[in-house]
Amino acid sequence: DTEVTQTPKHLVMGMTNKKSLKCEQHMGHRAMYWYKQKAKKPPELMFVYSYEKLSINESVPSRFSPECPNSSLLNLHLHALQPEDSALYLCASSQAGSVTDTQYFGPGTRLTVL
């Protein structure tokens, strides 16, 4: 199984809402990532978890709160977002410490903030 799944596929939320994005993988990968991608732009790294511990936070605003409950799951909790946060949110995983660090991406959650 080389699949990373993400739910929901689409999400529309108001600026006062609280919502969560979910990501799951069963490849035994111990590194998991959240990226944000705006239209016609490259993915931008937000967070990296290594062995369920947050290892990299790319100065992301606190209205985005990541959580890694176990080695297969990664969540991104959203609160008080702004319209400019509308984007495709991609989750990825990789085998920590591998030579190539190949990242496997999920299909993404397309988020619209009204």
Added chain:
Amino acid sequence: GQSLEQPSEVTAVEGAIVQINCTYQTSGFYGLSWYQQHDGGAPTFLSYNALDGLEETGRFSSFLSRSDSYGYLLLQELQMKDSASYFCAVRSSSGGYQKVTFGTGTKLQVIP
């Protein structure tokens, strides 16, 4: 800081060969990857170079020159389905961990 530069768009004819270049500036460099992303889809891994030279995987090849901070992706026998965006991505060290930074992306259009 880090920067990666790629041409924004490339157009090539079906069956031809196309080369997509990537120049980078980074500290703590480990290697250079290439990813393909179709419109509306997720990035998918194509290749990785840690050492200088050419890596070949089927119709796709990737080259790295660490001394020139330069790499390229070569696509041969182009097919219509190769129309997509292609990103180079640098793997580098950050605070004792490794992270991946994506280039600006090249939109490849294959025409009949």
